[in-house]
Amino acid sequence: MSTATLEPRVQAPRNYLNAEYGWKSWLFTLDHKRIALLYMVSITFFFMVGGAAAVLMRIHLIEPQGALVQPETYNKLFTLHGVIMIFFFLVPSIPTVLGNFLIPLMIGARDLAFPRLNLLSWYIYIVGGLFTLYSAIAGGVDTGWTFYTPYSSTYSNTQVTAVVVGVFINGFSSILTGLNFIVTIHKMRAPGLTWYRMPLFLWAMYATSIIMVLGTPVLAIALFLLALEHLFHVGIFSPALGGDPLLFQHLFWFYSHPTVYIMILPAMGVVSEIIACFARKRIFGYKIVGFSSVAIAVLGFLVWGHHMFVTGQSIYAGLIFSFLSFMVAIPSAIKVFNWTSTLYKGSISYEAPMLYALGFIGLFTMGGLTGMFLASLATDVHLNGTYFIVAHFHYIMVGGAVMGYLGGMHFWWPKISGRKYPNGWAALAAAIIFVGFNLTFFPQFILGYLGMPRRYAFYPAEFQVLNVMSSAGASILGVGYLIPLVYFIWSMRYGPVAEANPWGAKGLEWQTSSPPPTENFTKMPVVTEEAYAYAAEEKINRA
């Protein structure tokens, strides 16, 4: 720690990381890039908390009679895992970290439209998170992340109020983030950056923000009513007093199905950026890929009833929800086919981000296709409430959203930190995650098909082999997630210094230095070409 090692840093050009020092410069920052890093640290913490719960569950399920915890504790573990991973990791992950960091850079603005609102949303997120952690420490919650009544109202004696308040508060963080993004994308684009010149990541973030803004308030009101019901037992969700427990499910899924698209759409946006860069081609069918994001956001609001096929919902409502759920497959498939078409005759290079993106396409396709099984009324009756569901949504949320998040982190890490990470380790981690993920969750498809119900602490002995495979896969997956954490932290100090555009990528964010200065651009940019204009460059290289 001598002055000799510090000297080069003093000479380094001013950027957002070295503009100010001290904890106040972080906790009171209004810079969207610093707020993105606050979120990055926070969601990583929550990811580890949620991951620890998953590890305990998988250890427990090594033996048919349960190897580790009491059944009540098991219930609390899967609830904690679900609540933390969905509300405090997956929903905020790409929007608040990569979205916060990149949206102003990609549209050529100095910051988001409302920087103070942005910082406020992080504090709201933290307060919501503290309530949730309190609920876990004070005894946990055993309702499952869906908080279904009457588990959460009449029959629960666990910390339902604390966790519901935590998730309720956290919702406002989501709402403010979405609001900020929509206004920023509408009003702050650089001269020349028309809607059809925007990177597809921005289209995805815009569609995501629409869901955040329209869906989250309905979750808020559902949880508000639930908390009142839990505290006062008035009976709005209790049939004995004239209420309707299905009403809660309707309100809950009205948000919580679109939430799946809050998780997956940003990852799709990330994948579009990565594929275009490492195939050195404009995304095939740019416009329809952009509009398919919006279509998914809109259709996503009309399919919540497919979570309730076996709850006594009208069969005619079920038919319509089933049909609409199949409709969502269309824009999703458009994306997958168009990414594949982009690869066709591209100059593909297999850098680490590309490996994550390709992994995303494979796993998302699996998750999406198995979703078709569940959208069909007849097969859903058999598969509902089994491990098939668990496997399906983990293929979407972990295989899709987390792969997308990690791909994006690897793609933009040189921009965020100004440093490069070791590519070999990154490729190895990607491979380990892909293998570990499939070993964890593919057996669960079979388990579910054979009839093993989810959320049980015990299972019949004949399911042990598949469960042990799943637990073994989970340990590999865990190692795969730790490796990037290690080399990202390592690279911040020891990684080679990154140039402004290490991948030779298109997009305004690559035109400013790495890491960017506090107000992003020394000279405000003007956009003169479409997104992903790789073709012109390729012609020059070939000539």
Next chain:
Amino acid sequence: MPDAHAEHAQTESSGLAHQFEDLAQQHDADTLGIWIFLVTEIMFFGGLFAAYAILRWLYFAAFEGGSHILDIRLGAINTVVLLGSSLTMALSVRSAQIGNRRALVLFLILTMILGGAFLGVKAYEYRQKFVEHVVPSLDWAPEGEVLARLAPGGLNHAQLYFFFYFAMTGLHALHMIIGMGLLLWLVLRARKGDFTPRYFAPVEVVGLYWHFVDIVWIFLFPLLYLIGGRY
């Protein structure tokens, strides 16, 4: 005229946040932001209205009986008071636009007084519910004439009606209280002379919020007070 020019430049840039190019862009962003926020509010109240609609459809008699317990005169007075506050709020925005600082402060304070009057009447009504023992869960023991009115629809279902009464008017009142805080903030800024005919977005934004809260009440009044044919 170098001084006048500098002064002009300063007034032009006052209130401009660093991330915007000019005040026009900032004004556009601010107003779009509040409109989107109001959309989230519609979804927020919308969930509650949907739940209300379903249970009212199931238990109309109970909701009608509950409605007849409410004092329609107080509800009507509050409707007039709140509409009056919307007028003074609109006049505040107008005063800010034409740069009349005294009128701005006056109309903002008038808006606060009317808002306070609304909340006062609301508090009195809440107190009446305790007197009549029709507060769900906390004080639910209707008797006498009140009981006679509620009994035909079923007491449990009537309790649901009053649950909605408190949840909906309570959330509305919470929005009013937040609005009062925002108005106070505007008064303090207006007295300092922060607002100019070029920079008055905060007044307009709070104004839109205030009008939205009024409109919620315009729906709440008939839905809660005017059920059934008693008039």
